[in-house]
Amino acid sequence: xxxxxxxxxxxxxxRGLYLYDKFIDPPEFFSYQDFPEQVAAYADxxxxxGIEPGTRVLFPFExxxxxxxxxxxxxxxxxxxLSVKPLVLDTPKDSYLxxxxxxxxxxxxxxxxxxxxVAPLDLPVPGLPLPPAGIRxxxxxxxxxxxxxxxxVQFSSGxxxxxxxxxxxxxxxxxxxxxxxxxxxxxxxxxxSSWLPLYHDMGLVGGLLSCxxxxxxxxxxxPVTFLFDAPGWWEHMAREGAAGTVIPNFAVDYSLxxxxxxxxxxxxxxxxxxxxxxxxxxxPINLPNLNAFLDLMAPAGLRxxxxxxxxxxxxxxxxxxxxxxxxxxxxxxxxxGVPAISVGPPMPEYTVRLRDEQGRVCEDGQLGEIELTGGxxxxxxxxxxxxxxxDDGYYATGDIGFLDDGELFITGRISDRIKVGGQSYFASDFxxxxxxxxxxxxxxxxxxxxxxxxxxxxxxxxxxxxxxxGSRAKVVGHLVRTVGVTVRATDVHxxxxxxxxxxxxxxxxxxxxxxxxxxxxxxxxxxDLPAGA
Numbered sequence: 001x002x003x004x005x006x007x008x009x010x011x012x013x014x015r016g017l018y019l020y021d022k023f024i025d026p027p028e029f030f031s032y033q034d035f036p037e038q039v040a041a042y043a044d045x046x047x048x049x050g051i052e053p054g055t056r057v058l059f060p061f062e063x064x065x066x067x068x069x070x071x072x073x074x075x076x077x078x079x080x081x082l083s084v085k086p087l088v089l090d091t092p093k094d095s096y097l098x099x100x101x102x103x104x105x106x107x108x109x110x111x112x113x114x115x116x117x118v119a120p121l122d123l124p125v126p127g128l129p130l131p132p133a134g135i136r137x138x139x140x141x142x143x144x145x146x147x148x149x150x151x152x153v154q155f156s157s158g159x160x161x162x163x164x165x166x167x168x169x170x171x172x173x174x175x176x177x178x179x180x181x182x183x184x185x186x187x188x189x190x191x192x193s194s195w196l197p198l199y200h201d202m203g204l205v206g207g208l209l210s211c212x213x214x215x216x217x218x219x220x221x222x223p224v225t226f227l228f229d230a231p232g233w234w235e236h237m238a239r240e241g242a243a244g245t246v247i248p249n250f251a252v253d254y255s256l257x258x259x260x261x262x263x264x265x266x267x268x269x270x271x272x273x274x275x276x277x278x279x280x281x282x283x284p285i286n287l288p289n290l291n292a293f294l295d296l297m298a299p300a301g302l303r304x305x306x307x308x309x310x311x312x313x314x315x316x317x318x319x320x321x322x323x324x325x326x327x328x329x330x331x332x333x334x335x336x337g338v339p340a341i342s343v344g345p346p347m348p349e350y351t352v353r354l355r356d357e358q359g360r361v362c363e364d365g366q367l368g369e370i371e372l373t374g375g376x377x378x379x380x381x382x383x384x385x386x387x388x389x390x391d392d393g394y395y396a397t398g399d400i401g402f403l404d405d406g407e408l409f410i411t412g413r414i415s416d417r418i419k420v421g422g423q424s425y426f427a428s429d430f431x432x433x434x435x436x437x438x439x440x441x442x443x444x445x446x447x448x449x450x451x452x453x454x455x456x457x458x459x460x461x462x463x464x465x466x467x468x469x470g471s472r473a474k475v476v477g478h479l480v481r482t483v484g485v486t487v488r489a490t491d492v493h494x495x496x497x498x499x500x501x502x503x504x505x506x507x508x509x510x511x512x513x514x515x516x517x518x519x520x521x522x523x524x525x526x527x528d529l530p531a532g533a
Contacts, residue, residue, distance in 0.1 A: 001072075001075065001145075001151060001170065001173055001174070001177075001209060001212065001213070002039075002072070002075060002076055002142040002143060002144065002145060003142070003144045004177075004212050004213045004215070005032075005035050005036060005039060005072065005142055005212055006036055006141060006142045006144075007215070008032035008033075008035060008212065008215045009032065009033050009035070009036055011031075011032045011033060011188070011215050013031050013033050014031070015031070015032050015188070015215065015216070015217055016029060016030050016031040016032040016033075016034075016035075016217065016218075017029070017030040017032075017065070017068070017211075017217075017218050017220060018217060018218065018219045018220065018240075019063075019064070019065055019220050019221070020219065020220065020221040020225065020236070021221075021222075021225070022225065022229070022232075023221065023225065023229055023232040023233055023235070023236035024232060024236075027219070028065060030065055032212075032215065034136070035072075036140050036141060036142050037136040037137050037138060037139070037140050038069050038135070038136055039069060039072045039073050039076050039140075039142060040073075040076060040137040040140030040141075040142060041073075041131065041135040041136050041137040041140070042069045042070055042072070042073025042074075042076070042131055042135070043073040043074070043076040043077040044137060045073070045131040045135065046070075046073055046074060046077055046079065046128065046131075047077055049128060049129070051074070051077060051079050051111065051128065052077075052078075052079065053077065053078030053079060054078065054079065054080065054150075055079040055080065055110060055111065056079070056080045056082055056107060056108055056109040056110060056111075056153075057074060057079055057080065057081050057082065057109060057110075057111045057112065057113055057128055058082050058084060058100060058103060058104055058109040058111070058112035058113065058125065059071065059074075059081035059082055059083050059084060059112075059113050059152075060084055060085065060086040060087065060100075060112070060113060060115045060117065060118050060199070061083050061084065061085075061086060061197070061198040061199035061204070062086045062115045062116065062117060062198075063197070063198055063220065063221070063222040063223075064115075064116075066130050066131075066133070067113070067115055067130075067198075068198070068208065069131075070113055070130060070131075071083075071152070073131075075145070075151055075152065076142055076143065078145070078149065080150050080151075080152060080153060081113075081152045081153070082103060082107060082109050082152070082153045082155075082165065083152055083153065083154050083155070083198075083199050083204060084099075084100070084103060084155065084199055085099075085197070085199045086115060086117055086118070086199065087117040087118055087121075088117075093121060097121060097122070097123070097124060100112060100118075100123065100124050101124035102162070103155075103163075103165075104124050104125045106165070106383075107153070107165050107382055107383060108383075109125060110125055110126070111125060111126055111127065111128040112124070112125050112126070112127055112128065113127075113128050113130070114127040114128060114129050114130060115130070145170045146170065147169070147170055147171035148169055148170070148171065149169065149170045150167050150168070150169060150170075151168050151169060151170050151173050152168050153165045153166065153167055153168065153382055154166050154168060154199075154201050154204065154314050155199075155314065156313075156314050156315070163503075164381045164382075165381060165382030165383070166314045166315055166378050166381060166382065167378060167380075167381075167382045168317055168378070169378075172317050172376040172377075172378070173205070173209070173317055173376070175317075175349065175375065175376040176205065176316070176317035176318050176319055176375075176376040177205070177209060177210055177213040178213075179319045179347045179349065179375075179376075180205070180206060180210045180213075180279075180318065180319050181210055181213055181214045183308070183319070183322050183324060183325065183347075184244055184277040184279065184308065184322075184325050185277070185325050186210075186214050186216055186243065186244060186277070187214075187216065188214060188215040188216050189216070190216050190217070190243040190244065191216060191217040191218075191219060191240060191241055191242045191243055191244075192207070192210075192211050192216055192217065192218055192219065192242060192243065192244045192245060192246075193218075193219040193220075193221075193233070193236065193237050193240070193242040193244075193245045194206075194207030194208070194211075194218065194219070194220055194221075194245060194246060195220070195221040195222065195223050195225055195226040195233065196223065196246065196247070196248075197223050201312070201313075201314045201317070201318045202246055202248070202279075202281065202282055202312075202318065203246075205317055205318040206246040206279060206312075206318055206319070207220070207246055208220070219236070219240055219242060221233075226251070227254075230251070230254055230255045230258050230259070231255070231258055231259050231262070233255075234255065234259070234270055234272065234297075234300070235270050237272060237275060238270045238271045238272050238274075238300070241274050242274070242275060243274055243275060243276050243277065244275065244276065244277040244278065244279075245275075245277075245278050245279070246278070246279035246281075247278060247279070247280060248280075248281065248282035248283055249280060249281075249282065249283045249284065249285045249286055249290075250282075250283065250443060252280070252285075252286070252289055252290055252293050253286055253289050253435075253442055253443065254442065254443075255293060256289055256292055256293045256296065257442055259296060259297075260292075260296060262296075264299045267296070267297065267299040267300045268299040268300065270297075270300040271300065271301055272297065272300045272301050272302040273301035273302075273303075275302060275303075275306050276303075276306055276325065276326065277306060277308055277325045278306050278307050278308060279308050279310050279322065280307050280308060280309050280310065281309065281310040281311060281312060281343070283428075283507065284410065284411075284412065284426075284428035284432065285309055285341050286432045286435075287331060287339055287341050288432075288436065289432075289436075290307065290341075294307075304329075305325075305326050305327070305328070305329070307323075307329065308322050308323045308324070308325060308344070309322070309323050309329065309341050309342060309343045309344065310322035310323070310343055310344065311343040311344075311399075311408060311410055313397065315377060315378050315388060315395065315397075316350075316372070316375060316376050316377045316378070317376040317378075319347060320346060320347060320350060320352075320372065320375070321343050321344045321345060321346040321347060321350075321352075321407075321408045322343065322344045322347075323342060323343065323344035323407075324344065327344075329341065329342065330342040330404075330405075330407060332404055332409065334367070334402070334409070334411055335365065335366070335367050335402070335423075335424070336423050336424055336425050336429075337484065338411075338425070338429045338483065340401075340402075340409040340410075340411060341409070342404070342407040342408065342409055343407075343408050343409065343410055344407055344408065345406050345407050345408065346372070346408060347375060349374055349375035349376070350372050350373065350374050350375035350377070351372065351373050351374050351394075352370065352371070352372045352403075352408065353371050353372075353394065354366070354367075354368030354369060354370055354371065354401065354402060354403060355368045355369055355371060356368045356369075362402065362403070364402070364403050364404055364405070365402055365403075365404055366402055367400055367401070367402050367411065367424055368400065368401075368402065369396055369397065369398070369399065369400055369414060370397045370399045370400070370401050370408070370410075371394040371395060371396050371397065372394065372395055372397065373389060373393045373394045373395065377389075377395055398413055398414050398415070399412070399413055399414075400412050400413065400414060400416075400417060400424075400426070411424075411426050411428075411429075412426030412427060412428050412429075413426075415510055415511065416428065416510065417449075418430070418447070418449045418454060419449070420454070420485050425483065425485065427446070427447045427448070427510070429483050430445075430447040430454070430456070430479060430483055430485075430487075431445045431446065431447050433478060433479055433482040433483055434447070434456065434458060434475060434478065434479070436478070436482075437474060437475065437478055439460050439461045439463060439464040439471060439474075440458055440459070440460055440464075440475075441458075441459040441460065441461070444458060444459035444497075444500065445457065445458040445459070445500075446458075446500050446508050446510065446513050448510065448513065448514050448517065450514065450517065450518060453488070453491050454485070454487045454491060455491045455493070455517065456475060456487060456491060456492040456493065457493050457495050457499075457500060457513065457517065457522070458475075458492075458493075458494060458495065459494065459495060459496075459497060459500075460494050464494070465494055468494070469489070472489040472492045473489060475487070475489075475492050476488075476489050476492065493522075495522060499516075499522055500513055501513055501516070
């Protein structure tokens with residue numbers, strides 16, 4: 001990574017990192033030409049603070065220039081940033097400090113970077129202050145780290161357990177960055193926009209580091225900037241001539257909701273004809289919403305071939321498979337008859353197979369757990385002796401899918417599997433169907449199998465709460481028509497906002513939600529929820 005930053009010193013002076021507080025405001029700019037001097041100065045500052053090669057530093061990765069240069073400075077020093085979520089407004093401070101303390105204990109971190117949000121807190125390990133603004137080391141040249149050197153640690157999503165530390169070696173990072181940049185074919189003169197959180201593998205590797213590797217402009221904002229102004233982000237993409245981005249499926253659903261009432265004249269003023277690659281991953285893709293969004297954005301010049309459904313994981317640094325840029329998006333039916341979208345062929349560096357519940361290797365079209373080996377897959381979790389792979393060298397991902405004509409299709413997680421009459425369905429099949437109902441709030445549904453029962457937990461609008469029997473009947477009927485499965489009306493429950501627990505990356509914590517439901521800890525279910533609540 002550092003060798004890319006050093007090479008980028010030869011870029012034109014106007015090429016670099018553009019940081020936005022608001023999409024309509026002028027950005028803060030940092031030329032790639034100046035990066036080596038700034039990174040080296042940060043490394044010297046941290047060295048003076050007692051940081052040595054191999055020192056593990058808890059790293060709450062906020063989206064700011066100081067924190068980005070701190071990350072690169074620690075890497076230049078040979079220290080190891082443990083990239084964790086920052087403190088956000090809706091997180092209780094006590095629970096966040098407990099999280100930091102556990103990570104520090106489990107992974108022997110001896111310092112924590114004093115980012116603006118955590119500096120005032122009573123931190124579990126000694127703080128590491130940020131350097132003074134604007135420091136530089138004139139004439140500095142960055143080193144080229146050894147292939148087996150640990151670059152940083154990122155963490156699994158924590159959807160089923162406490163997040164696991166994943167060591168990212170320099171050679172594995174280089175390999176995955178090559179997969180990303182060659183698959184979307186980006187060029188140094190192009191621009192990429194991102195608002196994904198930098199503590200998450202998609203935001204860090206797919207957004208920030210891939211742009212540093214390619215030497216292309218990065219137009220970067222905080223996630224909340226998109227949440228407050230999703231239409232403004234698409235306008236910003238058009239105005240700044242961005243050629244690519246990387247987003248989760250949520251961003252399509254959210255944008256569709258906020259922009260569906262715009263008329264063709266308004267949309268035609270947003271020129272997205274220069275966008276040619278949008279990595280789309282992180283969660284199951286809602287195909288009807290994707291098609292509806294493409295239809296909506298046609299007057300803006302957004303082509304139907306720009307989206308690149310992809311599959312990845314922190315254990316593999318990031319990318320495992322992707323539809324190549326400008327190729328056809330394939331949709332086929334799963335064995336249970338539900339449409340599924342291809343996430344492309346696996347990268348040639350990996351070997352991928354699928355195995356059924358009896359451990360047999362699947363043929364094309366058969367559902368099985370995705371297993372992989374090779375590529376940029378980590379050897380083990382951080383500080384764990386047991387290898388990530390089994391005795392035969394394959395890593396069992398916990399994801400279920402199938403292969404068709406060499407392309408991979410993801411249907412869900414093992415923990416999300418729902419069995420009905422011997423047929424396999426997945427929670428996302430039900431959730432995406434339910435969220436197409438007008439009275440259901442987007443992204444606020446969890447479907448669980450508790451024994452033989454399928455339980456629906458969802459947030460709905462006031463009208464649906466005032467007509468509980470009628471709205472429940474609509475949920476039941478809609479699932480029969482779209483998924484082909486009957487759910488009892490008494491198993492459809494309406495929950496209060498914020499009751500469905502999520503990971504730091506926004507994924508449902510299904511195990512925790514199921515436990516809360518079974519133990520009666522979910523307050524405000526349908527049967528005791530006042531209509532005016």
